[in-house]
Amino acid sequence: MRLEFTVNDKKRVLEVSADKRLIDILREDLGLMGTKEGCGEGECGACTILLDGKAIHSCLLVAAQMSGRNVTTIEGLEKNGKLDPLQSAFVEEVAIQCGYCTPGMILSAKALLLENPAPTETEIRRALAGNICRCSGYTQIIRAVERAAREGGAAI
Amino acid sequence: MKSLKIVGVSHPIHDAKAKVRGNANYAGDMQLAGMQYAAMLLSPKPHALIKSIDASEALALEGVETVLHCFNTTERTFSRFRTVSRQPGIMNQERVFNRELRQVGDRVACVVADTPEIARQAVRLIKVEYEDLPFTTDVYEVLDGALADMHPEGAFFEFEREMGDKSLVAQDCVETVTHSSLDRMSHTAMEPHACVAYYNKSMDEMTIWSPNQTVFGIRTVVADLFEMQYHKVRVIKSTMGGSFGCKQDWILEPIAACATLATGKPVKLVYSREEVMLNTSCRAPFIADVKSKFTRDGVLQSLDADVIADAGAYLGNTMAYLGYQSALMPRTYKYPYARYRGRGVCTNGTTSGGLRGWSSGELCLFVDHNFNMAARKLGIDPLELRLKNVYKPWEKEMADNISLEEIRTKECIELGREKFAYDEKKRADADFNSKNERYQRGVGVSCGGHFNGYFPHALDFSGVEMRFTESGSVIVNVAVHDHGCGTVQAIKMIVAETLGLPVDMIWCAEGDSTYNPFDTGCYASRSIYVIGRAVKDCCHKLQEQLLQDMASALGLPEEDLEIVDAQVRSKNDPSICFNYTEAVHKILFTLVKEVWVKHEYANTTNCGVTGTHFAHVEVDTWTGMTKILDYMAVHDIGRAINPEICRAQVQGAALMGSGVALMESLHTNPKNGKSVSSLKNYHVINAWEAPQVQVLFVEDGLTGGPYESKSIGEVALVPVAAAIVGAVNEALQSDFCECPLNPDKIVAMMQERRTKA
Ligand code: FES
Ligand code: FES
Numbered sequence: 001m002r003l004e005f006t007v008n009d010k011k012r013v014l015e016v017s018a019d020k021r022l023i024d025i026l027r028e029d030l031g032l033m034g035t036k037e038g039c040g041e042g043e044c045g046a047c048t049i050l051l052d053g054k055a056i057h058s059c060l061l062v063a064a065q066m067s068g069r070n071v072t073t074i075e076g077l078e079k080n081g082k083l084d085p086l087q088s089a090f091v092e093e094v095a096i097q098c099g100y101c102t103p104g105m106i107l108s109a110k111a112l113l114l115e116n117p118a119p120t121e122t123e124i125r126r127a128l129a130g131n132i133c134r135c136s137g138y139t140q141i142i143r144a145v146e147r148a149a150r151e152g153g154a155a156i
Numbered sequence: 157m158k159s160l161k162i163v164g165v166s167h168p169i170h171d172a173k174a175k176v177r178g179n180a181n182y183a184g185d186m187q188l189a190g191m192q193y194a195a196m197l198l199s200p201k202p203h204a205l206i207k208s209i210d211a212s213e214a215l216a217l218e219g220v221e222t223v224l225h226c227f228n229t230t231e232r233t234f235s236r237f238r239t240v241s242r243q244p245g246i247m248n249q250e251r252v253f254n255r256e257l258r259q260v261g262d263r264v265a266c267v268v269a270d271t272p273e274i275a276r277q278a279v280r281l282i283k284v285e286y287e288d289l290p291f292t293t294d295v296y297e298v299l300d301g302a303l304a305d306m307h308p309e310g311a312f313f314e315f316e317r318e319m320g321d322k323s324l325v326a327q328d329c330v331e332t333v334t335h336s337s338l339d340r341m342s343h344t345a346m347e348p349h350a351c352v353a354y355y356n357k358s359m360d361e362m363t364i365w366s367p368n369q370t371v372f373g374i375r376t377v378v379a380d381l382f383e384m385q386y387h388k389v390r391v392i393k394s395t396m397g398g399s400f401g402c403k404q405d406w407i408l409e410p411i412a413a414c415a416t417l418a419t420g421k422p423v424k425l426v427y428s429r430e431e432v433m434l435n436t437s438c439r440a441p442f443i444a445d446v447k448s449k450f451t452r453d454g455v456l457q458s459l460d461a462d463v464i465a466d467a468g469a470y471l472g473n474t475m476a477y478l479g480y481q482s483a484l485m486p487r488t489y490k491y492p493y494a495r496y497r498g499r500g501v502c503t504n505g506t507t508s509g510g511l512r513g514w515s516s517g518e519l520c521l522f523v524d525h526n527f528n529m530a531a532r533k534l535g536i537d538p539l540e541l542r543l544k545n546v547y548k549p550w551e552k553e554m555a556d557n558i559s560l561e562e563i564r565t566k567e568c569i570e571l572g573r574e575k576f577a578y579d580e581k582k583r584a585d586a587d588f589n590s591k592n593e594r595y596q597r598g599v600g601v602s603c604g605g606h607f608n609g610y611f612p613h614a615l616d617f618s619g620v621e622m623r624f625t626e627s628g629s630v631i632v633n634v635a636v637h638d639h640g641c642g643t644v645q646a647i648k649m650i651v652a653e654t655l656g657l658p659v660d661m662i663w664c665a666e667g668d669s670t671y672n673p674f675d676t677g678c679y680a681s682r683s684i685y686v687i688g689r690a691v692k693d694c695c696h697k698l699q700e701q702l703l704q705d706m707a708s709a710l711g712l713p714e715e716d717l718e719i720v721d722a723q724v725r726s727k728n729d730p731s732i733c734f735n736y737t738e739a740v741h742k743i744l745f746t747l748v749k750e751v752w753v754k755h756e757y758a759n760t761t762n763c764g765v766t767g768t769h770f771a772h773v774e775v776d777t778w779t780g781m782t783k784i785l786d787y788m789a790v791h792d793i794g795r796a797i798n799p800e801i802c803r804a805q806v807q808g809a810a811l812m813g814s815g816v817a818l819m820e821s822l823h824t825n826p827k828n829g830k831s832v833s834s835l836k837n838y839h840v841i842n843a844w845e846a847p848q849v850q851v852l853f854v855e856d857g858l859t860g861g862p863y864e865s866k867s868i869g870e871v872a873l874v875p876v877a878a879a880i881v882g883a884v885n886e887a888l889q890s891d892f893c894e895c896p897l898n899p900d901k902i903v904a905m906m907q908e909r910r911t912k913a
């Protein structure tokens with residue numbers, strides 16, 4: 001099928017099969033390797049992207065669902081050479097170890113902040129419940145989201 | 157020691173900025189010109205012989221390059237666990253593609269094609285004729301003679317080991333016998349295994365990129381398997397999305413190597429989560445019987461452990477794992493006599509491999525559960541019982557007769573007792589429990605010890621090269637393999653601190669078997685204690701070299717020069733002062749040489765390193781759900797090089813161990829030999845469920861590690877499951893240790909109890 005959609009503010013027109021997963025389109029057709037696959041079945045959150053501003057598993061979406069939609073991947077968060085406040089906060093708060101969960105984690109947090117600019121710890125925990133981090137105990141990640149909320153992470 | 161500026165201050169991991177941008181390059185992200193993609197066909201059978209394979213339809217599919225299987229690839233065998241050339245005690249039991257399939261998930265065939273989609277589609281077109289063979293997943297059946305012909309070496313192996321002096325065991329003792337079991341567990345590193353390999357036919361050279369724990373180990377195994385010289389195989393460690401032990405077995409590397417040898421094109425192989433769960437490795441299921449003898453006032457006299465580990469289809473590291481476990485027997489508590497019997501049993505289950513802690517978490521669970529039951533018998537508080545039996549500094553342990561140096565378990569217990577409010581919590585629980593029927597609370601405490609490196613069990617050796625660039629920065633060439641927990645950053649911090657430079661003036665890449673000095677791998681928590689020590693010593697050598705070269709370049713006696721704040725200067729003449737850049741140029745143009753050193757370090761210490769963990773839980777006796785109310789980990793760490801990363805690792809370990817204790821089970825169905833193969837059925841703790849984990853460090857230093865540090869990455873996991881299980885048993889006044897203690901088991905136990913009552 002012919003797929004027209006927006007990825008990181010850029011219009012994209014691709015020829016792909018209708019059942020191709022969004023994660024594969026991003027990685028294989030667009031070379032956006034920041035979106036990670038950890039399970040392929042909606043259980044780990046590593047593949048989280050923003051679809052029209054909402055966090056969603058890109059491993060569960062296929063091309064047929066994507067026409068006209070607006071996708072933001074981790075590569076799309078940095079604006080004018082400046083990291084998103086969430087990205088800087090993850091670095092500063094030492095919220096990254098192996099980093100495999102990081103892009104998905106940041107995008108789930110972004111979706112939260114877009115909806116709720118000043119979330120409580122409980123709200124952050126709930127918003128990140130679909131993103132598994134095996135390296136940490138989530139402490140630094142939660143702290144990073146709190147910090148980003150204070151430092152303007154709610155803007156896109 | 158002079159006050160430290162960098163070591164002890166928290167820094168983000170070295171590639172944090174790449175990781176938040178999504179451009180860290182994991183093996184699965186790599187792209188090479190002309191790259192092809194491999195997809196696997198795994199065995200649906202627990203035990204079968206392949207009678208025939210018809211790949212014609214797969215090969216006919218457009219875009220398919222080749223189909224590899226047991227009839228067209230090498231018959232040579234390898235060991236997934238081998239890390240060193242001529243390593244003793246290794247059994248080569250696996251082919252790249254086995255003809256006799258010994259587990260569900262064994263490797264049947266691999267398609268190499270132009271795209272991953274075509275490769276996967278072609279896999280479905282391969283026709284295999286199997287001849288079913290009898291199978292079992294029951295270790296006792298194997299011990300009774302089943303699967304005797306599965307491997308030429310037999311299906312089970314055992315050893316017995318005595319340590320200490322039996323005659324020192326007191327006569328009048330209280331004996332406590334406990335039984336424990338642990339189900340199979342998946343490491344669940346978030347990055348599934350991946351590998352890229354390229355064989356350049358014209359040059360007869362192979363390059364392999366993978367997330368792994370020793371580039372030299374893979375080089376050795378792959379070169380031997382395909383009969384190549386070691387200099388023809390270059391292995392490069394890629395960014396690793398977590399290991400926890402799952403990336404220390406060689407599985408994808410031999411497949412990708414086999415594929416690129418066949419095609420002469422770069423091949424990428426990325427496993428799905430299901431393939432990771434079925435075909436890589438898991439932590440073995442364990443059964444353990446422990447017998448302790450304590451004097452009536454609680455002094456441990458002897459421990460006897462009889463341990464069975466289910467190795468799964470291939471022996472892999474299982475016997476080494478058990479050998480290690482025996483050596484761990486006296487790493488936490490001091491007592492005169494121990495006996496250990498280990499049996500490693502091959503079954504038709506998923507092959508086992510090492511988990512973070514390499515058998516010490518398992519041992520801790522078995523032994524500390526026994527301690528808790530003994531404490532009950534003796535009428536002594538479990539914490540008091542531990543206090544009575546921990547080491548004093550500089551005592552020797554009896555397995556290897558090495559000094560535990562500045563071991564600080566006692567301080568950890570005492571600090572945790574106070575900060576966790578152990579006694580207050582126990583009193584409050586007693587009150588809570590007496591007023592509640594449905595919910596019951598308990599506190600658990602556990603102490604677990606580990607090692608810092610291989611010494612004295614295996615070659616514990618590291619080589620480092622270090623050079624100054626002309627801009628005064630430093631290049632460190634050492635085979636480190638960052639599992640994702642900050643090894644590279646810690647190494648850079650050590651170098652920066654020692655040489656008086658900012659951290660970003662230091663470059664340290666990861667494992668590359670062609671360019672790095674030889675090294676024996678990033679296992680056994682040796683990365684900082686041993687490799688970091690080698691690096692720190694190398695910094696001193698580099699400074700000495702710099703002084704020596706400057707002395708000859710300036711025509712001054714070496715004793716007249718010193719290095720202060722990253723400057724070479726004369727002790728007598730303040731006008732003679734060169735920063736590193738100037739010094740390096742002076743030497744380059746005067747002596748025509750670079751400032752460069754090589755250092756080799758063989759470790760000969762292994763200080764005691766322990767953690768004491770405290771868990772407070774609430775069990776819902778109706779649903780069987782256990783909630784962790786509060787958790788504290790106190791670690792005897794010597795010194796935390798990068799403290800927040802250390803805390804984050806300990807917190808991650810607390811969640812992983814809680815999973816082991818309460819929910820994680822890669823259960824194998826005995827009827828068809830199939831293990832859980834999806835995260836849908838394998839739950840790991842998420843942010844919503846995660847308890848707050850408080851972490852305290854006792855930083856007394858005085859160790860042989862760099863900046864007086866000890867290990868942390870593995871020991872952090874050791875006491876967790878034992879602390880949680882102890883708390884559950886305390887809450888329920890029960891005595892069971894069949895992990896995971898999931899709701900089903902707890903409900904069944906409560907029902908049985910009610911029926912009896
Ligand atoms: S890869 Fe999509 S949720 Fe795990
Ligand atoms: S940092 Fe490794 S999974 Fe989160």
